[in-house]
Amino acid sequence: MAKLEIVPEADGLELWRQLRASAEAAVREEPQLGSQMNAVILSHDDLAGALSFQIARKLADGEMGAMSVREVCLSAYAADPAIVAAAEADLRAVAERDPAIRNLLQPFLYFKGFQALQGWRVAHWLWTQGRETLAFHFQSRISELFQLDIHPGARMGKGLFLDHGTGIVIGETAVVGDNVSMLHNVTLGGTGAERGDRHPKIGKGVLLGAGAKVLGNIEVGDYAKVASGSVLLKPVPSGCTVAGVPARVVGCPTAAEPARTMDHTLADVVYDFVI
Structure with a gap:
């Protein structure tokens, strides 16, 4: 895939445009990934929608399905928009500091550090709401999947x-x-x-x-x-x-x-x- 221009100082709307452009380019290059790109990114209206879907498809398990995880994420984003703003800043940080990055699709879909951090942000919101058991559930799933252990507190x-x-x-x-x-x-x-x-x-x-x-x-x-x-x-x-x-x-x-x-x-x- 050709490297797309990444503007680290871009605002949230520009980051979302760049992420969508990366997904569209991936579909052109690898049509087999079309279904994934559409489900995770292209079918959503903004970063919050795509991010909640990505976290849900990763953290879902037999005890808590993807729809339930996504509802928790969307509730967190609605209650505290600063969570999405922090995710945007994290995405800009990867674009700015990682010389291996080709486009914003990489951290969003494939980089463990970025994905674990976004899952933790929702877990931390749960912790601040007194929902400690569910926060620990998120922490456990993040640890199992990504080999990072960040306490929700x-x-x-x-x-x-x-x-x-x-x-x-x-x-x-x-x-x-x-x-x-x-x-x-x-x-x-x-x-x-x-x-x-x-x-x-x-x-x-x-x-x-x-x-x-x-x-x-x-x-x-x-x-x-x-x-x-x-x-x-x-x-x-x-x-x-x-x-x-x-x-x-x-x-x-x-x-x-x-x-x-x-x-x-x-x-x-x-x-x-x-x-």
Whole structure:
């Protein structure tokens, strides 16, 4: 399929137009996919309709059918339009930060990180409404299907990029700011000793490298960077890069917006203090 122009700063209507164009191009190239493209995307009037259908066809099981899952999604979107706005921002984030993307069809239909995140957004809405059992059902299905385990009680912003997604674990009291990027096998967990508020607080624009483990009720400041494979147990100042086991500061300041540039390189200078 020829690569279609992607405009990361597009508004919701333009994103929807681009997604439909990608689906139409897919049908022309692979007619066997025509039924799928029509059911999931082309038969709907907007992103909310298509997204609810996609989540429903993925999360449905013997206990809860697709129609029931879709009704829950549509109820969430109607009650809180910010959920769809966050999904649009997530889609723009993938378009902006993933060099492998060919068109918006890829994340919408095939990228685990994006799909799991959209399912979690509905689960989180259920959690805020006191519907904890159904929220846990969504969490369980997302974990089974996509190999991501995000507690419905966690709080996460918009414009998130969960690259690859496999193995990501985010605990109940974790907070993730806007425009964060994280790769596979990232853990935002507790130390195993605390109760109550026990998970990390990740600032806006943070980049979390593959396999990074951030443990405990600690703050990672805005636009910080946690290198791949690091184990972080102490707070990180805004704009700093940390690396190692245990993690220590290896550079301040880091790139202005590491989550957007996806720059995983480390500074040549090694600091002689730990955090």
